[in-house]
Amino acid sequence: MTPTARVRRISIAPVKSLRVVHPGEVLLSQSGVAGDRRFFLTDASGRLYNGKRDGRLVQVRPDWDEASRRLRLTFPGGAVVDGAVELGDEVTAELGTPVTTRRVHGPWAAALSELLGATVALNWADEPLVDRRSRDGSVTLVSTGSLERLRAEAGADEAVDGRRFRMLFEVEGLDAHGEDEWLGRRVRVGTALVTISGDVGRCVVTTRDPETGSGDLDTLRVLAGYRREGVTEPLPFGVYGSVLKPGRVRVGDDVAPA
DSSP, rough: OOEEEEEEEOBBOSSSSSSOOSSSSSEEEEEEEETOOEEEETTSSSSSTTTTGGGGGSSSSEETTTTTEEEEETTTTTTTEEEEEEEEEEEESSSSEEEEEEEEESSHHHHHHHHSSSSSEEOOOOOOOOOOTTOOSSSSEEEEEHHHHHHHTTTTTSSOOOGGGGOSSSESSSSTTTTGGGGSSSEEEEEEEEEEEEEEOOGGGGGBBBTHHHHOOOHHHHHHHHHOSSSSSSSSSEEEEEEEEEEETTOOOOOEEE
16 A cells, blocks of 8 residues: 655745745645745845855744735844835846846845845845746655655764755655656645656755754765766755646645646
8 A cells, every 4th residue: 555645844935045934734826835935135236145155044034924014034042123025126136147126125134134244135026036936846845755865875863854955845654755756747735736847956055954054964965975866957855846736735735646
């Protein structure tokens, strides 16, 4: 009998590269989860400022309400910056290619700049401007079986925290890298239907502790040792896909090929 896979954890990032948060349920549309990566940071020159550049960003917890448009950031030590979001004029940001976005007025950018010791601006994304969503799909998924295999390959005593991979869905009940078997297939997640399109190739962000942002596990070296090549990307860990039928997904929902 095939074991049942279930959603163990849902993770979204209202502000790209800040700490992920974990709603108990989400409504999955063709563009993803509303409010996921709603904001992103740029430096003084307009270039994307993300976790690859400064791991300390994960020390800041965002809370965002799409309905009230209220953003709350909780900083290390407990300081809170909270308020309603107001948008300014259009600006151009460099996200690999130039994109048009809008600057966010309010106290958040100054507080983040003080933490980082660098001038950053907070920007609003009407569309999925950052990450792979506009190119490859709005769903990412990894199994706890894969996390356990990575722990074993690394020779680590403690479990590998899945938050470092910043995947939308963490799924339990699969063998190590069992999600790879879904490549090219339709998979039902809760009441949503998705098609799994490819591997998620990994970067330096995954080497950092998801609480502190400091480097603590050389995930790239470990992956290069046993998973150097993937189907669509090198150093694969987890999969991505697109939404065919929107639906609601809750923690504990079944995940299975359609």
